[in-house]
Structures are given as C-alpha cells and as structure tokens.
Amino acid sequence: MNLFDDNIDTPINLLHKQGTVNYYGPLMAVEEANRYLTVLLNEVEWKNDVAVMFGKRIITKRKVAWYGDKPFKYTYSNTTKLALPWTRELLYLKELVEETVGDTFNSCLLNLYHNGAEGMAWHSDDEKELKKNGAIGSLSFGAERKFAFKHKQSKDTVALYLQHGSLLVMKGCTQRYWAHRLPPTKMISTPRVNLTFRTMLEET
DNA sequence: ACGCGTAAACAAG
DNA sequence: CCTTGTTTACGCG
Numbered sequence: 001m002n003l004f005d006d007n008i009d010t011p012i013n014l015l016h017k018q019g020t021v022n023y024y025g026p027l028m029a030v031e032e033a034n035r036y037l038t039v040l041l042n043e044v045e046w047k048n049d050v051a052v053m054f055g056k057r058i059i060t061k062r063k064v065a066w067y068g069d070k071p072f073k074y075t076y077s078n079t080t081k082l083a084l085p086w087t088r089e090l091l092y093l094k095e096l097v098e099e100t101v102g103d104t105f106n107s108c109l110l111n112l113y114h115n116g117a118e119g120m121a122w123h124s125d126d127e128k129e130l131k132k133n134g135a136i137g138s139l140s141f142g143a144e145r146k147f148a149f150k151h152k153q154s155k156d157t158v159a160l161y162l163q164h165g166s167l168l169v170m171k172g173c174t175q176r177y178w179a180h181r182l183p184p185t186k187m188i189s190t191p192r193v194n195l196t197f198r199t200m201l202e203e204t
Numbered sequence: 205a206c207g208c209g210t211a212a213a214c215a216a217g
Numbered sequence: 218c219c220t221t222g223t224t225t226a227c228g229c230g
Contacts, residue, residue, distance in 0.1 A: 056219090059219095062219090186209080
C-alpha cells in the first residue's frame with residue numbers, strides 16, 4: 001500500500017465485475033452547485049436532440065450541448081454536431097473533474113432533463129469516436145435522479161442516486177459489459193443538468 | 205384483502 | 218436509444 005498513490009481516495013467500485021464505476025458524491029457546497037446550475041441552464045447553448053428510429057425522425061424533449069478542445073464532430077442520426085469552445089465555467093468544471101479523478105478529458109456532452117418525465121433509455125457509451133476504455137466523468141446538477149447499471153449478460157443491476165454537484169466516473173471495460181439508464185419518474189418536476197466529460201480520438 | 209400510485213420490463217412505431 | 222402503451226409487480230395505508 002502506497003500512501004502517496006494519488007488514487008488513495010478513489011471511492012469503491014460499484015460494479016462487482018467487468019467494469020469500474022466510482023461515485024465520488026458532491027464535489028462542492030450546495031450553494032456553489034446552485035450557482036453552477038443557474039449558469040449552465042442560462043448560458044449553455046441547449047438544443048433539442050434528434051434521433052432517427054424505425055425511419056422516423058424524433059425531436060427529443062431533452063436538450064443537449066456539445067463542447068470541446070477542438071470542433072470535434074459528433075455524428076449520429078444523419079446530423080453532425082461540431083463542438084463549441086469551452087466557456088469559463090465548463091473549463092473550470094473540467095479541471096475540477098480532472099483533478100479529482102487524475103485523468104484528462106477533451107470534450108463534454110451535456111444533457112438537460114427538464115423534469116422527471118425525461119430520461120435516458122438503456123444504452124452504452126460505446127461510440128467509435130471515443131477513446132477505447134477511456135474514463136467518462138459525469139457531473140450532475142439539480143434534481144437528484146436515480147441512475148442504474150445493468151450487466152448485459154447476467155442482467156444484474158446496480159442503482160444509485162446522483163446528488164446535486166456530484167461526480168460519477170465510468171471507466172475500463174464498463175461500456176462493453178454494462179448498459180446504463182436514467183429512469184423516468186413521476187416524483188420529480190425540476191430540472192437536472194448532466195455534464196459527461198469524455199476523450200474523443202484526435203481526427204484528421 | 206383491496207385500491208391506489210409508482211416503477212419496471214417489454215413491445216411497437 | 219425516443220415515446221407511448223401494456224402488463225406485471227410492489228409498497229403502502
């Protein structure tokens with residue numbers, strides 16, 4: 001055991017096999033988290049997302065935004081998003097997450113869930129453009145929502161609540177073996193903003 | 205036991 | 218990997 005190991009305060013792994021999920025809890029005081037929530041709601045360039053399924057083009061109620069070190073392309077559903085340059089607040093939060101997890105990120109996908117009716121279905125973050133087995137840092141602001149993981153083969157599930165101002169990190173082979181979701185709920189009527197810091201592969 | 209509200213699995217477009 | 222509807226399960230008073 002090395003007392004100088006900079007991972008000494010990494011939280012325990014929530015997954016019992018084939019992946020790593022660390023929940024760090026809130027990284028800041030509630031007042032500061034409140035301030036970030038307000039800034040993010042007002043200053044991020046939110047847009048309704050587009051999804052094409054079964055030949056239909058669907059505009060989601062959930063809103064998204066895409067920021068990065070460079071104008072990275074994020075392509076799906078016949079549309080390409082170009083990453084916007086970091087704002088001061090996003091850059092600060094990126095550095096806060098990087099310091100906390102001891103890793104670096106070059107981009108951030110943001111999601112805005114206006115209320116509990118909006119959620120995210122089971123999926124894995126296994127996009128081709130993402131660094132393989134790269135860590136994904138997920139910062140949450142606003143409404144405390146349930147978040148769940150399901151092992152693709154065994155169907156084992158693990159769930160937790162993501163607190164205001166908290167950080168969750170998924171890394172290693174988590175995306176290969178586990179799916180995750182944000183279940184809708186009738187109990188919540190206030191917004192949640194989620195920032196997922198990622199590492200995009202450099203492109204030509 | 206029953207009714208109610210919510211959650212979750214599932215299917216379909 | 219969205220949205221809605223159906224079905225089943227569950228906790229609670």
